[in-house]
Amino acid sequence: MWKKIFDWLDERLGLNDLYNTLLDRPEPRGNWWNTLGSASLFLFVLQGLTGIFLTIYYTPSPDHAYDSIQYIMEGVAFGWLIRGIHHWGASLMVLVVFIHMLRVFVTASYKYPRELTWFIGIGLLLATIGMGFTGYLLPWNQRSYWATTVGTQIAGTAPLIGEFILKALRGGPDLSALTLQRFFSAHIWIIPAILMALIGIHLYLIIKHGESHFPKKDE
Amino acid sequence: MSEAISRRDFIKVTTSIIGGIIGAAIGVPAVYYLIDPALREGAKEAWIPIGKLENMEIGKPYPFSFTRVQVNGWERTSTTRGGFVIRNSEDPNDLLILNSRCTHLACTVNWSETDQVYLCPCHDAKFSKEGEVLDGPPPRPLDRYAEFRVNEEGMLEIFYQEG
């Protein structure tokens, strides 16, 4: 019975083919360092899910941002858990992505034909850090306020266009409701969309090229 | 087929089990998190003290008001309600408690000692001391707080229900 249903679907969707190419790919000899990309992907999905849940109570307005976070932590059932996962997951994700990059560097896996995978990876690292930067402001507490003040100031020291960058990031010369709103938008729409697109290409390239084998001494 | 499971199947099974446990450990709290507001019961009703009975002159409407604070998430809204107590005799149960909210469009009516009527400032409605409509657009008499009690200290309390 189940087999019939599965066969029917498989004939039309190619489920077995999908499984074989996506999950049953040949891998070089097992190595835990090679799981860090998948760990990054898992964390991305986890951050996405907990982030969506946070938006159910979080309000990106200077009047309510702080109170709404307070409410999530103390008022809502398991709010502390959802926010805790998102909070610690964010730091963990930057760390894991970074170590993933180190392993790709150490095993020299960025070489032909995987240069593009590496470049896309740089975009992924920057976007991940961007998520951390924009997310940090959202609780709108003293720490996040001043971190963003300083962070945008540093971006503002760029020669010639520094002032423009500063205003574009802040939505004006100072931190305001506009800053919070555009950081929120960047954090939940713009950067995740970029991340998703980049991850899609990254994974496509990995499946296309297969995974690099461990370099030998004479390579 | 041999009885022993292969390494492949072992990995598949343990991965699904561990994945299932992690999924449930996050999934179940997530559902509670989502439906949390639906599981709350707001304090929609309460006994509210409005004044000492001994301070209320017989025959003269005694004005009172009270404020209810509602907390919805991180937002607090307060509503002020009020009314008049009209004592007919020394009997602590022989009284009438009117809601001062006009039955037309909810302005607050005031007692006029000179005219012996409640006047609504919005569209000039007049209500009698007992709350009957004498003049103006209101469709029905002033509402009443029907349930009340006097506690041991002689404090008059009304039963208030939201909405």
Ligand code: HEM
């Ligand atoms: C959101 C962040 C990222 C995700 C989700 C991700 C995902 C993955 C996955 C699932 C793999 C498969 C192999 C493995 O796990 O090691 C992989 C491989 C690879 N990643 Fe990433 N990655 C991310 C960031 C980066 C960064 C920052 C770089 C470098 C700048 C990078 C460069 C590469 C390269 C060159 C490979 C191919 C390695 C090989 O074939 O041996 N990735 N990535």
Ligand code: FES
């Ligand atoms: S609201 Fe009182 S008369 Fe219209």
